[in-house]
Amino acid sequence: MVFDGKAVAAKVLQTLAAENAKLKERYGRVPCLSVLLVGEDYGSTRYVASCEKNAQRAGLECKVVRMAETSSEEEVTEAIRRLNEDSSVDGILVQMPLPKHISQERIVETILPDKDVDGVTDRNVSQLWKQRRNDYSRFCVPCTPRSVMRILEESEIDLDGLNTVVIGRSNIVGMPVSKLLMNENATVTVCHSHTKDLAAIVREADVVVAAIGKAKFVGAEMVRNGAVVVDVGINVDETTGKMCGDVDTEAVKDRCKMITPVPGGVGQLTICSLMENTMDCFKRLHNG
Numbered sequence: 116m117v118f119d120g121k122a123v124a125a126k127v128l129q130t131l132a133a134e135n136a137k138l139k140e141r142y143g144r145v146p147c148l149s150v151l152l153v154g155e156d157y158g159s160t161r162y163v164a165s166c167e168k169n170a171q172r173a174g175l176e177c178k179v180v181r182m183a184e185t186s187s188e189e190e191v192t193e194a195i196r197r198l199n200e201d202s203s204v205d206g207i208l209v210q211m212p213l214p215k216h217i218s219q220e221r222i223v224e225t226i227l228p229d230k231d232v233d234g235v236t237d238r239n240v241s242q243l244w245k246q247r248r249n250d251y252s253r254f255c256v257p258c259t260p261r262s263v264m265r266i267l268e269e270s271e272i273d274l275d276g277l278n279t280v281v282i283g284r285s286n287i288v289g290m291p292v293s294k295l296l297m298n299e300n301a302t303v304t305v306c307h308s309h310t311k312d313l314a315a316i317v318r319e320a321d322v323v324v325a326a327i328g329k330a331k332f333v334g335a336e337m338v339r340n341g342a343v344v345v346d347v348g349i350n351v352d353e354t355t356g357k358m359c360g361d362v363d364t365e366a367v368k369d370r371c372k373m374i375t376p377v378p379g380g381v382g383q384l385t386i387c388s389l390m391e392n393t394m395d396c397f398k399r400l401h402n403g
């Protein structure tokens with residue numbers, strides 16, 4: 116089965132729109148996401164445009180704060196401080212990458228953890244590593260890992276006891292995904308660029324999550340029959356110039372129980388998770 120991200124995303128956004136309409140009745144306004152975009156990176160600009168479009172579909176407000184590429188770290192910090200204090204803003208997303216002269220690490224820590232919709236601040240990271248079950252209502256987990264879990268849930272994959280392999284150990288994808296899988300009682304192996312005989316490890320997996328950033332890295336010889344494959348990668352296929360994932364979908368799909376395509380898979384649900392996280396921040400901020 117090839118996962119239909121577009122259809123599932125449409126369903127999620129529709130549910131969110133209904134919930135946000137109820138929040139408006141109760142609190143007089145809908146949740147508001149603020150996206151801070153520094154510079155004009157092509158991928159970031161496209162992602163922010165998609166945030167605006169999908170916020171509208173989810174019945175949320177989305178305010179984009181655009182700053183020049185040449186903005187100083189102090190100016191960006193000051194913009195975040197204003198958003199932290201603005202009671203009409205419930206969620207803050209600082210679009211990465213930031214220009215090289217700005218420290219990503221320092222900037223992230225200036226976001227108020229209660230408004231941190233991508234779960235990147237120290238407080239949210241530490242809560243993720245302490246929690247024993249996945250309860251998204253208590254604090255924000257990063258959007259992409261939340262979307263990976265949503266895809267597995269929508270595909271009715273019972274993770275309990277399954278052998279899962281996550282390829283990639285970044286703070287924003289690989290590591291949080293591994294913790295969320297563990298909380299569902301999966302057995303988790305995390306592979307990375309120093310892993311020996313990676314293909315043999317991946318071949319044993321019931322569920323593979325690929326978050327590497329290398330076009331079509333996972334080929335048919337790495338995937339066993341009946342495996343579930345979630346492809347997080349966003350790359351450009353050098354031969355065709357088209358977007359592709361970390362998995363060679365065409366070579367692998369016939370042997371998979373379920374596979375997510377690129378485009379049309381994880382990315383579709385990641386934007387939904389951003390909207391869900393914004394709504395959850397709103398609810399926490401209003402209920403204390």
Ligand code: NAD
Binds near residue numbers: 259285286289308327
């Ligand atoms: P990253 O560069 O921070 O991390 C990549 C990871 O892959 C590292 O941990 C590294 O050890 C591992 N890796 C690199 N080469 C490897 C190799 N040869 N063998 C095994 N492991 C290897 O990247 P990231 O931010 O985690 O993103 C990964 C991919 O997911 C990228 O393509 C990115 O564009 C994409 N992405 C997609 C979404 C989405 O919503 N769909 C969101 C975030 C990232």
